[in-house]
Amino acid sequence: MDIAVERLVKHYRVHSRSAGARAALRSLFFRKYDTVRAVDDISFAIASGERVGFLGPNGAGKTTTLKVLAGLLAPTSGAVRVGVFTPNQRHDEFLRNIMLVTGQKNQLLWDLPPADTFELNRAVYNVSPADFASRVGELVELLDIGAVIRKPTRQLSLGERMKCEIAAALIHRPRLLFLDEPTIGLDVTMQALVRRFIRTYSESYGATVLLTSHDMDDVAAICDRVVIINHGTLSYDGDLGELVKQTRPEKRVTFTLSQSSSADVLVHFGRVIAASDRVITLQVEQARLKDLIERAFLVLPVSDLTVENAPLEEVLADVFARGRAA
Incomplete structure (x- = not known):
């Protein structure tokens, strides 16, 4: 119907x-x-x-x-x-x-x-x-x-x-x-x-x-x-x-490493959201995504990676906040 x-x-x-x-x-x-x-x-x-x-x-x-x-x-x-x-x-x-x-x-x-x-x-x-x-x-x-x-x-x-x-x-x-x-x-x-x-x-x-x-x-x-x-x-x-895409156009990239490494070598590509000895997550603009991944594979022991959109909960929180401010 x-x-x-x-x-x-x-x-x-x-x-x-x-x-x-x-x-x-x-x-x-x-x-x-x-x-x-x-x-x-x-x-x-x-x-x-x-x-x-x-x-x-x-x-x-x-x-x-x-x-x-x-x-x-x-x-x-x-x-x-x-x-x-x-x-x-x-x-x-x-x-x-x-x-x-x-x-x-x-x-x-x-x-x-x-x-x-x-x-x-x-x-x-x-x-x-x-x-x-x-x-x-x-x-x-x-x-x-x-x-x-x-x-x-x-x-x-x-x-x-x-x-x-x-x-x-x-x-x-x-x-x-x-x-x-x-x-x-x-x-x-x-x-x-x-x-x-x-x-x-x-x-x-x-x-x-x-x-x-x-x-x-x-x-x-x-x-x-x-x-x-x-x-x-x-x-x-x-x-x-x-x-x-409209609300959070950036991507979230998570690198899983085979050994302990620092996220410092990637900070100029985007914002580090989380970092531990073997897992690093960054928020990066779509235009810089390719460069980030290429650089990471050159300087870090990357064993796996995932690329995701921002969580839907965060997207909606931004939309709701705009409504409150309007």
């Missing part, structure tokens, strides 16, 4: 409390309100099948925007369209085509096995028995949950529960996935499996993915594009790789 957001505004009225007993008593009869501008005139579009990271610092307006897109809130002004639907009208067909998975809330019934929740969702979404059997079989295989779906949910590990949560949310094969911190609390192996599965599902069924996460490995593994909001306004909308 495609998404179109045009000049979305969402404001809240919040009770303004004054200090002191007399002011508190007065506020019982004469309330004052402040207006919170949670989302302030943002526009973006997402095509069917795109996987987009929806990012921003805490309080940026991400959750409010997602609630509007999911139909849980009505916009103060502006237009929002998901497929052919206006989300806050909560049309049955719209609800059958969306899903929300969050790492901090669950839909699995605690004392019953996940298979019972699957069956409940089959009835709620009116999935035929044949389609249900086929989809459960596919999800069980892809997520490797065959050994756990008959156990009570309370007996499952966090990783097992999260995989079953995802399976339960996909029984009706939704075309739009809202993912909120889908790998939070999972170990590295489980995180990789969940990320790979989400991307595979999107590619197989043309499902649109809108992901919010503080784990930038989620974003890098799942998304090709990011939309960033800060203080309720749009800061960036575009290719993830291009954002890195």
